[in-house]
Amino acid sequence: MTLAVLRIATRKSALALWQAEHVAGLLRAAHPGLRVELVPLSTRGDEVLDQPLATIGGKGLFLKELEVAMLEGRADLAVHSLKDVPAELEPGFTLPAILPRADAADAFVSNDYANLAALPHGARVGTSSLRRQALLRAVRPDLELLDLRGNVGTRLQKLDAGHYEAILLACAGLERLGLHDRIRSRLTAPDWLPAPGQAAIAIEARADLPVVLDALAVLDDADTRLAVTAERAMNHALGGSCTVPVGAWCTVTERGLHLRGMVGEVSSGRLLVAEATGHGDEAVKLGNSVAEALFGQGAAKLLHH
Numbered sequence: 001m002t003l004a005v006l007r008i009a010t011r012k013s014a015l016a017l018w019q020a021e022h023v024a025g026l027l028r029a030a031h032p033g034l035r036v037e038l039v040p041l042s043t044r045g046d047e048v049l050d051q052p053l054a055t056i057g058g059k060g061l062f063l064k065e066l067e068v069a070m071l072e073g074r075a076d077l078a079v080h081s082l083k084d085v086p087a088e089l090e091p092g093f094t095l096p097a098i099l100p101r102a103d104a105a106d107a108f109v110s111n112d113y114a115n116l117a118a119l120p121h122g123a124r125v126g127t128s129s130l131r132r133q134a135l136l137r138a139v140r141p142d143l144e145l146l147d148l149r150g151n152v153g154t155r156l157q158k159l160d161a162g163h164y165e166a167i168l169l170a171c172a173g174l175e176r177l178g179l180h181d182r183i184r185s186r187l188t189a190p191d192w193l194p195a196p197g198q199a200a201i202a203i204e205a206r207a208d209l210p211v212v213l214d215a216l217a218v219l220d221d222a223d224t225r226l227a228v229t230a231e232r233a234m235n236h237a238l239g240g241s242c243t244v245p246v247g248a249w250c251t252v253t254e255r256g257l258h259l260r261g262m263v264g265e266v267s268s269g270r271l272l273v274a275e276a277t278g279h280g281d282e283a284v285k286l287g288n289s290v291a292e293a294l295f296g297q298g299a300a301k302l303l304h305h
């Protein structure tokens, strides 16, 4: 191997930096003698905070500047939360490694209430995720749903300032930032589905640099890749954007893959749910068939809303 250095492009939020440092540590351990550096960059997704993500162009916003850095040779790889990676990558890029998944549950975070059921009638709950909004509507139609963007620290500050009785965040992000004690309860499958790819960290690199790809592939976790491949295939088949409420959860056992998927409607709290089982070599097919089942239930109506 002729690699001397690997430069990791990353966003500058505390969570992004934690994840990039985590990958840097794993790469240093896997390749003693290799220099590993961070290249922190600002993205449009981080800068435009006053509008819902869905209206300013979606998830690709968080990747663009990091991909430009790789194309210009200023970085060799980028580290992302897989949840923020669009179903379809930009041409010329690939995901050579997906790390073992952390806790994929959503977290109920509140200073006064222990869980969703304990919230008083009409309580204000902050989340800009359409998936979380649709799920909230389904279980508690009385709640007042309010937008909440910004990085994890900003969102917690807004909760603490009294703007909401509760907010929803990903458990994985809170745990990575050492904020485990902010989780009052966990919202879990099968009733509450995470976003496709939630809690998995992905490494992105240029598809045309095999030496780099080989160095990164040692961090890949096969079971996590299978699960998120099924979830992302389902999301892609459904039209694959963050502008619709989609949830997915795939488990991997020696008996095969089990995928449960959901499409919701924020206004009504209506949820369509479908599930299917498949073999380990059929992750994409499984995702497609669950999407097909959701279309069979009328998902197209909710998706083209």
Ligand SMILES: NCc1[nH]cc(CCC(=O)O)c1CC(=O)O
Pocket: 081, 082, 083, 084, 152, 168, 169, 170, 171, 172, 173, 197, 198, 199, 200, 201
């Ligand atoms: N959209 C922001 C984002 N992207 C990934 C995570 C959490 C970490 C993960 O899912 O891997 C978060 C924060 C949140 O949803 O609370």
